[in-house]
Amino acid sequence: MKCRICGMEINERNFNFNEEAFINKNSIDNIIHCPFCGVGKEYLSESNEIIAVQSDLFDENTLKILDHAVKLELFNGDFYNTAAMKAKNDKVKKVFEALSKIEICHSKIHQRLGGFIKAPNLSKVSYDSYDSDSALLQLAKQKEEHAVGYYEKYKNQVNDSNLFEIFAALAGVEKEHIILVEE
Numbered sequence: 001m002k003c004r005i006c007g008m009e010i011n012e013r014n015f016n017f018n019e020e021a022f023i024n025k026n027s028i029d030n031i032i033h034c035p036f037c038g039v040g041k042e043y044l045s046e047s048n049e050i051i052a053v054q055s056d057l058f059d060e061n062t063l064k065i066l067d068h069a070v071k072l073e074l075f076n077g078d079f080y081n082t083a084a085m086k087a088k089n090d091k092v093k094k095v096f097e098a099l100s101k102i103e104i105c106h107s108k109i110h111q112r113l114g115g116f117i118k119a120p121n122l123s124k125v126s127y128d129s130y131d132s133d134s135a136l137l138q139l140a141k142q143k144e145e146h147a148v149g150y151y152e153k154y155k156n157q158v159n160d161s162n163l164f165e166i167f168a169a170l171a172g173v174e175k176e177h178i179i180l181v182e183e
């Protein structure tokens with residue numbers, strides 16, 4: 001089985017990867033989301049096809065939107081990575097670690113879609129002032145809300161209907177993250 005969004009092959013060895021990032025977990029007989037990018041099972045394919053975009057036909061605005069999406073997801077991935085190191089509660093730490101991997105996966109999807117050769121070097125953000133798990137969770141929620149808002153707004157501006165579908169799928173993933181960090 002393959003994920004139509006990130007292209008990863010899902011099998012008995014990896015179906016439970018990043019499971020802390022999901023409210024309902026995959027089981028070997030019931031795979032309900034991609035363990036790598038998080039999209040729901042409606043985006044998984046038994047016939048191993050992935051959603052293709054015509055990146056050579058992207059207009060300038062679409063490329064700008066994708067470039068920004070790469071950065072947004074990289075910043076969020078970096079935030080979760082730092083937050084995982086800072087978190088005191090072990091469960092919160094594991095959730096942040098899993099979310100970090102999923103957001104980095106999203107940034108790689110955008111990088112591939114946009115045909116961008118390498119990941120941008122982002123300035124390091126300090127999260128020193130977020131010194132409790134609840135402060136980190138609150139910031140996480142804001143970041144997820146921002147990501148949902150971004151995909152929902154810009155899916156309507158990209159000039160490729162398959163890219164619209166990918167943005168809609170990722171908005172769904174970030175929506176689940178909002179619920180997850182509220183708990």
Ligand SMILES: [Zn+2]
Binds near residue numbers: 008036037039
């Ligand atoms: Zn995926």
